[in-house]
Amino acid sequence: MAKSPMRVVVTGAAGQISYSLLALIARGDVFGRDQPVDLVMLDLPFAKDAMEGVVMELTDCAFPSLKSVTATCDQTEAFTDIDVAVLVGAFPRKPGMERNDMLAKNAEIFKAQGALLNTVAKKTVKVLVVGNPANTNCLIAQKYAPTIPKQNFSALTRLDQNRATAQIAAKAGVTSDKVTGITIWGNHSATQYPDAWHGKVNKDGAEVAASAACNDNAWLKSDFITTVQKRGAAVLAARKLSSAMSAAKAIGDHLHDWICGSEGRWVSMAVTSDGNKYGVPEGLIYSFPVTCQDGTWTVVNGLEISEFSREKLTVTADELSGEAKYAAEFLEKASA
Numbered sequence: 001m002a003k004s005p006m007r008v009v010v011t012g013a014a015g016q017i018s019y020s021l022l023a024l025i026a027r028g029d030v031f032g033r034d035q036p037v038d039l040v041m042l043d044l045p046f047a048k049d050a051m052e053g054v055v056m057e058l059t060d061c062a063f064p065s066l067k068s069v070t071a072t073c074d075q076t077e078a079f080t081d082i083d084v085a086v087l088v089g090a091f092p093r094k095p096g097m098e099r100n101d102m103l104a105k106n107a108e109i110f111k112a113q114g115a116l117l118n119t120v121a122k123k124t125v126k127v128l129v130v131g132n133p134a135n136t137n138c139l140i141a142q143k144y145a146p147t148i149p150k151q152n153f154s155a156l157t158r159l160d161q162n163r164a165t166a167q168i169a170a171k172a173g174v175t176s177d178k179v180t181g182i183t184i185w186g187n188h189s190a191t192q193y194p195d196a197w198h199g200k201v202n203k204d205g206a207e208v209a210a211s212a213a214c215n216d217n218a219w220l221k222s223d224f225i226t227t228v229q230k231r232g233a234a235v236l237a238a239r240k241l242s243s244a245m246s247a248a249k250a251i252g253d254h255l256h257d258w259i260c261g262s263e264g265r266w267v268s269m270a271v272t273s274d275g276n277k278y279g280v281p282e283g284l285i286y287s288f289p290v291t292c293q294d295g296t297w298t299v300v301n302g303l304e305i306s307e308f309s310r311e312k313l314t315v316t317a318d319e320l321s322g323e324a325k326y327a328a329e330f331l332e333k334a335s336a
C-alpha cells in the first residue's frame with residue numbers, strides 16, 4: 001500500500017545548507033524513495049525571491065517522491081500539521097563572533113518557533129535543530145513547546161560524528177563505512193568530546209578496536225579530538241562561510257536514522273538528558289550515543305568511561321549548563 005505523504009518543513013530554506021539539503025529530501029535519500037513528501041520551505045521575506053528560485057529548481061529536478069513544494073514566509077502556514085521540522089534558519093556565526101553573540105541573536109527565533117510548533121504542528125512532530133548554538137536553541141524550542149514530548153526534540157551532532165569517523169578511517173587506512181561506534185558527547189561546539197574508545201574498525205575483514213587500528217593513543221587523546229572540535233571553525237576560516245554540503249549530508253543521516261531506524265548501529269544525537277547513566281545533568285540537550293527504532297531514540301547506557309573521558313564529558317556539560325543559564329536570563333530580560 002502506498003505510504004501517506006510526510007509533511008516536512010525546512011527553515012532557512014534560502015540558505016546554503018538548505019540548498020544541498022532540500023534536494024536530498026526531495027530525491028528520497030532521507031525518508032526513502034517510496035515515501036511521498038510534501039516539502040515546505042520557510043525563510044524571511046527578504047529571501048522570498050531566492051526561495052522561489054529554489055522551488056523552480058526542485059520542480060525541474062522532477063523527483064518522483066516530491067508530492068508538493070511550498071515556499072512561504074509565514075511561520076504559521078509553514079508549521080501547520082507538520083510531521084518533521086528541520087530548524088536550520090538562524091543567524092550563522094561570522095568571523096569574529098563569539099558563541100554568546102550568536103546565542104543572543106538566535107534565542108528569540110527558537111522561542112517563537114517552539115511556541116508556534118506547540119500550537120499548530122502535529123503532536124507527533126519530530127524537531128531537529130541545526131541553527132547554532134544548536135543544543136541550546138533546541139532546549140529553548142523544547143521549553144516553549146510543552147505539549148510536544150521532549151523525546152521529539154534533538155539537535156545535530158551527526159556532522160561531528162561523521163567528521164570523527166572520517167578522521168579515524170583515514171588514520172586506520174580504511175574507508176569510512178568500515179568504522180562504527182564513534183561517539184560525540186555533549187555540545188556541538190569546541191568543547192564536544194569525540195570519543196573513539198568504543199569504536200570498531202573492520203580492517204581486512206576482521207573487526208578490531210579503533211584504538212588498535214589507529215595504533216596511536218597519543219593522537220586519539222590529542223590531535224584527533226582537537227581536529228574534530230575545531231573542524232567547523234576551520235571550514236569557516238577557509239570558505240568564509242560555515243560548512244553546508246557536509247551539514248546537509250549529516251542532517252539527512254540524522255533524520256534517516258531517527259525516523260527509519262539505525263538498525264542497531266550507534267549514532268550520536270543531541271537529545272534530552274533524562275535518566276542517563278553518565279552523570280550528565282538532567283534536562284540539558286546533550287549529545288549521546290543512541291540507537292533508534294520505530295522513531296524513538298534510546299541512549300546507549302553502561303559504556304565504560306575512563307577518567308580521561310569523564311573529565312571531558314563534564315567540561316562540555318558545564319558549557320551547556322552555562323549556555324542554558326545565559327539563554328534563560330536573556331529571554332527573561334527580553335520579556336521584562
Ligand SMILES: NC(=O)c1ccc[n+]([C@@H]2O[C@H](COP(=O)([O-])OP(=O)(O)OC[C@H]3O[C@@H](n4cnc5c(N)ncnc54)[C@H](O)[C@@H]3O)[C@@H](O)[C@H]2O)c1
Nearest residue numbers: 012014015016017043089090092130131132134156159247
Ligand atoms: N549543528 C551543525 O552541525 C551545524 C553545521 C553547520 C551549520 N550550522 C548552523 O546552521 C545555520 C544555518 O547555516 P547556513 O550556512 O545555511 O546559513 P545561511 O545564512 O546560508 O542561511 C540561513 C538562512 O536562514 C534564514 N533565516 C534566518 N532567520 C530565520 C527565521 N527566523 N526563520 C526562517 N529563516 C530564517 C536566513 O534568511 C537565511 O536564508 C547556522 O546557524 C549555522 O551556524 C549548524
Ligand SMILES: O=C(O)CC[C@H](O)C(=O)O
Nearest residue numbers: 093132232233236242243
Ligand atoms: O560556527 C562554527 O564555528 C561552526 C559552524 C558549524 O556548526 C560547523 O560545525 O561547521
